[in-house]
Amino acid sequence: MSERLTSLRETIEKVLPDVDGVLALRQGPHGIVSPYLFHKERPGELDKLALWPKEPLPDTLKIILRAHPEAKLAIVCRGCEERGIVEMYKHAQFSLDNVILIGLQCEQEEAEFCRCAKPFTVHAKTVVGQPIQGVADPLTDKIAAMSLEEKREFWKQEFEHCIKCYGCRNICPQCFCNICALEDEKWVQTGRLPMPNPSMYHLVRAMHMTAKCVACRECEETCPADIPMAVHFRLIARDVKEMFNYETGASLQQKPPQLLVLEEGEYERTGLPH
Amino acid sequence: MIEYENILTTCPYCGTGCALHLQVLDGKLVGVLPAKNHIVSQGGLCIKGWNAHAFVNHPDRLKKPLIRKNGKFEEATWDEALTLIAEKLSQVKMESGPDSIAFLASAKCTNEENYVLQKFARAVIGTNNVDHCARLCHASTVVGLAAAFGSGAMTNTVPEFETDTNCFLVIGSNTTENHPLIATRVLKGQKRGAKVIVLDPRQTPIAHWADKYYEFRPGSDVAIFNALMNVIISEGLEDKAFIAERTEDFEALKKVVAEYTPERVSEICGIPADGLREVARMYAQNKPSAILYSMGITQHTTGVDNVKSAANLAMLCGNLGIAGGGVNALRGQNNVQGSCDMGALPNVYPGYQAVTIPEVQQKFQQAWGSTSSLNVGLTVTEIVHAAGEGNIRALYIMAENPMVSDPDLNHVRQCLENTEFLVVQDIFLTETAQFAHVVLPGASFAEKDGTFTNTERRVQRVRKAIEPLGDAKLDWVIVCELAKKMGAQGFDFDSPKAIMQEVNKLTPSYAGITYERLEELGSLHWPCPSEEHPGTPYLHKGKFSRGLGKFFAIEFKEPDELPNENYPYILTTGRLMFHFHTGSMTRRSEKLHSEVPEAYVEINVDDAKKIGLNGHKRVRVSSKRGEIELGVRVTDDIKRGVVFIPFHFAEAAANVLTNAALDPVAKIPEYKVCAVKVEPAA
Numbered sequence: 036m037s038e039r040l041t042s043l044r045e046t047i048e049k050v051l052p053d054v055d056g057v058l059a060l061r062q063g064p065h066g067i068v069s070p071y072l073f074h075k076e077r078p079g080e081l082d083k084l085a086l087w088p089k090e091p092l093p094d095t096l097k098i099i100l101r102a103h104p105e106a107k108l109a110i111v112c113r114g115c116e117e118r119g120i121v122e123m124y125k126h127a128q129f130s131l132d133n134v135i136l137i138g139l140q141c142e143q144e145e146a147e148f149c150r151c152a153k154p155f156t157v158h159a160k161t162v163v164g165q166p167i168q169g170v171a172d173p174l175t176d177k178i179a180a181m182s183l184e185e186k187r188e189f190w191k192q193e194f195e196h197c198i199k200c201y202g203c204r205n206i207c208p209q210c211f212c213n214i215c216a217l218e219d220e221k222w223v224q225t226g227r228l229p230m231p232n233p234s235m236y237h238l239v240r241a242m243h244m245t246a247k248c249v250a251c252r253e254c255e256e257t258c259p260a261d262i263p264m265a266v267h268f269r270l271i272a273r274d275v276k277e278m279f280n281y282e283t284g285a286s287l288q289q290k291p292p293q294l295l296v297l298e299e300g301e302y303e304r305t306g307l308p309h
Numbered sequence: 310m311i312e313y314e315n316i317l318t319t320c321p322y323c324g325t326g327c328a329l330h331l332q333v334l335d336g337k338l339v340g341v342l343p344a345k346n347h348i349v350s351q352g353g354l355c356i357k358g359w360n361a362h363a364f365v366n367h368p369d370r371l372k373k374p375l376i377r378k379n380g381k382f383e384e385a386t387w388d389e390a391l392t393l394i395a396e397k398l399s400q401v402k403m404e405s406g407p408d409s410i411a412f413l414a415s416a417k418c419t420n421e422e423n424y425v426l427q428k429f430a431r432a433v434i435g436t437n438n439v440d441h442c443a444r445l446c447h448a449s450t451v452v453g454l455a456a457a458f459g460s461g462a463m464t465n466t467v468p469e470f471e472t473d474t475n476c477f478l479v480i481g482s483n484t485t486e487n488h489p490l491i492a493t494r495v496l497k498g499q500k501r502g503a504k505v506i507v508l509d510p511r512q513t514p515i516a517h518w519a520d521k522y523y524e525f526r527p528g529s530d531v532a533i534f535n536a537l538m539n540v541i542i543s544e545g546l547e548d549k550a551f552i553a554e555r556t557e558d559f560e561a562l563k564k565v566v567a568e569y570t571p572e573r574v575s576e577i578c579g580i581p582a583d584g585l586r587e588v589a590r591m592y593a594q595n596k597p598s599a600i601l602y603s604m605g606i607t608q609h610t611t612g613v614d615n616v617k618s619a620a621n622l623a624m625l626c627g628n629l630g631i632a633g634g635g636v637n638a639l640r641g642q643n644n645v646q647g648s649c650d651m652g653a654l655p656n657v658y659p660g661y662q663a664v665t666i667p668e669v670q671q672k673f674q675q676a677w678g679s680t681s682s683l684n685v686g687l688t689v690t691e692i693v694h695a696a697g698e699g700n701i702r703a704l705y706i707m708a709e710n711p712m713v714s715d716p717d718l719n720h721v722r723q724c725l726e727n728t729e730f731l732v733v734q735d736i737f738l739t740e741t742a743q744f745a746h747v748v749l750p751g752a753s754f755a756e757k758d759g760t761f762t763n764t765e766r767r768v769q770r771v772r773k774a775i776e777p778l779g780d781a782k783l784d785w786v787i788v789c790e791l792a793k794k795m796g797a798q799g800f801d802f803d804s805p806k807a808i809m810q811e812v813n814k815l816t817p818s819y820a821g822i823t824y825e826r827l828e829e830l831g832s833l834h835w836p837c838p839s840e841e842h843p844g845t846p847y848l849h850k851g852k853f854s855r856g857l858g859k860f861f862a863i864e865f866k867e868p869d870e871l872p873n874e875n876y877p878y879i880l881t882t883g884r885l886m887f888h889f890h891t892g893s894m895t896r897r898s899e900k901l902h903s904e905v906p907e908a909y910v911e912i913n914v915d916d917a918k919k920i921g922l923n924g925h926k927r928v929r930v931s932s933k934r935g936e937i938e939l940g941v942r943v944t945d946d947i948k949r950g951v952v953f954i955p956f957h958f959a960e961a962a963a964n965v966l967t968n969a970a971l972d973p974v975a976k977i978p979e980y981k982v983c984a985v986k987v988e989p990a991a
Contacts, residue, residue, distance in 0.1 A: 055310075055311055056311055056313070058313075061314075061315075063315070063317045064770065064772075064828050064831070065829060065830060065831035066346070066831075067345070067346060067347060067831070068345065068346070069314075069317065069330050070315060070342070071314050071315065072311060072312065072313035072314070074310060088345040088346060088352075090342070090345070091342075095313065095332075098313070098332070098339055098340070099311060099313055099334065102311075102334055102335065106311055192518075195518050196493070196496055198355060198356075198485055198489050198492070198514070198886070199356060200353070200354060200355045200356045200358075200359060201356055201359060201900075202343070202353060202359060205359050206343070218903065225904050225905070226885075226887055226904040228485065228486060228886045228887075229485075229514045229517050256345065256352055257343055257352055257353050257354075258353065259350075259351075259353035259355070259489065259490050260493050261493075261496075261497070261500070
């Protein structure tokens with residue numbers, strides 16, 4: 036057992052008596068990992084505690100808290116998952132009053148796998164592992180450097196492979212709208228494969244991820260066609276940072292730009308077209 | 310206490326065998342999560358997999374047994390229902406003999422359930438009249454590949470497509486829609502540098518990103534294969550060493566394909582002669598090459614010929630017994646391979662042990678205490694007709710829906726109406742169950758333990774996430790209880806695991822496939838003859854199952870029914886990404902239903918003009934056998950003169966139109982070609 040896993044287990048064992056459950060990863064049959072709610076009543080199950088591959092745990096937290104709003108839970112979260120929880124909280128998906136965050140710092144290999152700029156938590160008071168520096172994202176940089184023509188050709192080809200599984204939407208902890216534009220005939224023609232205009236699906240989703248994507252890359256991970264869609268979201272995130280000085284998941288207080296209410300005349304004063 | 314967990318299981322839809330997690334909160338299904346690091350699905354799923362939980366708790370689920378009284382269904386207790394069935398089966402058997410009773414097993418159910426049902430048919434009733442819908446999809450594969458190689462299954466495995474294959478020849482397989490995560494595995498192969506060739510009457514999604522795509526006239530497959538071989542032989546691209554060492558009857562093949570020049574075949578199939586040459590060279594010069602095919606090859610009166618032709622081409626270039634090559638028959642259902650393996654076929658016991666061999670009969674006689682005769686039983690299509698004519702007096706159907714899936718439905722309806730005693734065991738009151746005398750509520754995959762065998766002979770676990778709904782019972786439990794009610798021995802299994810232990814003993818190819826090993830390894834490919842054996846990912850390494858691979862010299866034959874003045878279009882049928890088979894599960898899944906809520910026919914832009922569609926939204930499609938009215942989609946993606954109708958929609962069932970003409974050996978119907986007329990509807 037790795038040192039980090041031992042340390043995480045000890046941390047969970049300490050928290051376990053004070054909560055209704057700790058949400059973390061469990062080793063299933065033949066090593067396949069999935070989210071699981073560990074209980075103080077069955078501490079032996081921690082023998083199956085797992086670290087990797089990561090799973091969309093913030094979404095699981097939402098599922099449990101929706102059914103049990105009063106529950107006192109702890110959740111093991113990496114940097115991206117913590118950011119996900121912060122954004123979901125700010126978008127009123129759940130209250131964090133009764134939630135304890137157990138931070139899990141990523142290791143170099145994991146950060147590189149995810150091309151992650153922030154492989155560490157910042158809010159969790161209990162933390163396992165040592166924080167490391169963010170790593171570069173050569174893929175996003177490479178695509179950003181393409182000419183408009185090259186970009187168009189690149190994405191056209193990638194989108195052509197889309198099998199419309201909705202996996203990127205389904206797995207995204209930040210995709211929580213009750214009505215989804217991707218299922219709306221006005222935006223994306225339903226029931227057609229290949230989609231007559233696949234860029235509509237992917238660009239509508241990219242728009243909706245603005246100031247929401249926390250760069251967890253679960254979408255890319257579940258995409259059977261290996262479409263590198265997180266690249267869009269990261270490029271948009273760079274613009275959002277520049278335009279609104281907003282970084283997703285960084286602050287519990289700063290309001291996301293799409294939730295800001297403009298004062299009368301404020302928009303006109305920006306000089307942007309209207 | 311709050312309980313949240315994920316149960317790892319196998320997807321209940323197509324034959325790809327993706328793993329998924331059923332998310333269970335406080336004993337209720339709340340969703341699906343993919344399984345990262347799974348060897349087949351690699352953390353992904355298609356839209357059906359993502360919605361695999363959606364039908365499970367549908368209000369239409371059957372929760373109590375039903376008995377028809379005075380023409381109406383009334384709820385009954387299990388004891389009443391099983392007593393009635395036991396009495397009726399005993400009576401029919403006594404009066405008319407065991408062969409007056411027939412069974413349809415299910416490619417949706419587990420291996421263990423199919424094993425138990427065929428055992429019931431053979432050991433308790435004493436008949437080989439047991440078959441299932443494999444007859445309608447890959448019967449020609451089982452026959453054709455067994456004749457050529459000695460084993461009737463997909464030769465290679467899906468992960469090889471990503472790592473080993475250098476050329477894919479996809480013919481008669483709409484891979485993206487029917488085996489989505491196999492198509493994306495082909496894509497990964499292409500990204501590595503492999504070539505992808507698609508031949509199909511429709512420009513299917515995979516054809517959109519193929520390196521080469523040609524449309525062709527449905528039913529001209531044998532001619533196409535012969536032309537490809539003609540080019541390969543005349544240009545000296547065949548694998549001479551492989552042919553010499555590992556095959557027989559090459560000279561006969563060579564003689565026949567010599568007549569099939571690209572120019573001549575181009576006239577038959579519509580692919581330009583130079584296109585045929587290009588495809589032949591691409592296939593022959595990028596070894597290992599894999600042929601991927603599905604219903605477009607099998608569902609013809611020449612289905613077995615088509616399959617043997619695919620086998621010819623693969624052997625000609627030495628693409629067998631190697632990783633990344635092979636003849637890859639993509640099986641349509643989650644467990645259609647397994648239900649064949651378990652002997653839910655009229656001619657074989659589990660593990661393809663022929664019912665006609667006295668030693669085999671003796672083996673099962675000894676194991677079970679009693680068994681069926683040496684005579685091959687009836688097939689699906691024959692069973693339904695015999696039930697209509699009264700030669701089959703009692704028909705027991707476990708989770709199949711012939712009233713939507715069989716060809717020529719108007720005739721099927723008459724047969725089911727006339728069936729003396731019909732029992733249907735299912736999760737919904739399907740179109741077929743509505744004709745039943747007794748309906749038994751079975752359980753869905755989410756409620757079951759067991760195993761499924763996917764298209765690549767990979768046996769994987771199915772795990773129970775929730776309890777059966779209401780009074781519904783597990784399908785194997787129902788059959789065992791019925792057997793005990795009839796006084797039979799040998800049905801005291803306490804779990805699917807116990808059933809698998811019996812399978813291990815009696816089925817050489819499954820001997821080493823135990824629950825303990827599956828828990829540890831995740832999956833095993835048969836043949837797996839012992840507990841020490843690692844399983845067999847690709848077949849025929851070094852030696853074919855039958856010794857030498859056999860070439861068959863095959864002449865092209867036209868389909869049974871060709872377009873004519875009255876019915877000028879060729880109808881071909883198939884599945885959509887968003888639905889599955891008779892729709893009983895997917896049409897009850899909200900997100901799948903809303904993608905495609907109703908039936909439509911696909912027609913070429915030019916043909917739409919020709920029939921005077923003029924903006925009409927609905928059309929009437931008719932054949933000699935019946936007519937349906939449905940929506941219409943006009944597209945460039947289908948060959949002129951051909952129309953396509955998905956067969957999922959009972960209210961506008963494509964199979965009202967289809968031709969029940971059968972392949973003479975495999976008895977598979979010709980779903981892929983019949984003649985129809987298309988007219989704008991008022």
